[in-house]
Amino acid sequence: MDLNRATIIGRLTHDPEVKTTPSGQTVCTISLATNRAWTDNSGQKQEKSEFHNCVLWGKLAEIAGQYLSKGRRAYIEGRLQTRDWVGQDGVKRYRTEIVAENMIMLDGPKGSGTPNSGNFSSQNTSSQNMQSNDDFGNSVVEEEIKVEDIPF
Numbered sequence: 216m217d218l219n220r221a222t223i224i225g226r227l228t229h230d231p232e233v234k235t236t237p238s239g240q241t242v243c244t245i246s247l248a249t250n251r252a253w254t255d256n257s258g259q260k261q262e263k264s265e266f267h268n269c270v271l272w273g274k275l276a277e278i279a280g281q282y283l284s285k286g287r288r289a290y291i292e293g294r295l296q297t298r299d300w301v302g303q304d305g306v307k308r309y310r311t312e313i314v315a316e317n318m319i320m321l322d323g324p325k326g327s328g329t330p331n332s333g334n335f336s337s338q339n340t341s342s343q344n345m346q347s348n349d350d351f352g353n354s355v356v357e358e359e360i361k362v363e364d365i366p367f
Contacts, residue, residue, distance in 0.1 A: 243276035246266055271318065
């Protein structure tokens with residue numbers, strides 16, 4: 216069995232870049248910075264940042280473009296994918312990206328000081344539970360839970 220799964224929490228290094236493909240599909244690229252801090256053998260505090268390129272498609276791309284901005288925190292879950300191309304100088308180049316399937320915006324609306332639990336997925340949300348988004352991008356379940364359906 217194989218597994219290709221990436222999960223990161225970080226801050227956006229720049230505003231999302233939203234584009235539309237010739238076929239009409241929305242695509243958004245973001246870059247997240249993750250930090251790691253540790254103390255080395257000599258007792259000195261060390262810190263290192265990693266930068267992750269992420270690609271979001273469809274409705275997920277639209278939501279990211281609308282609600283995310285530089286410096287905001289986000290949780291991204293998806294798969295790693297490497298693409299290659301030949302540059303204008305004739306050199307073959309590679310880029311490894313996280314193709315996002317789920318996103319949670321961890322910061323609240325600007326100026327609110329409250330966390331935002333906007334949880335979004337590239338999966339079709341029209342199956343069992345109908346979900347919509349409030350004014351801040353939070354996922355709102357519209358289906359009523361009946362007492363008879365609770366198994367205990």
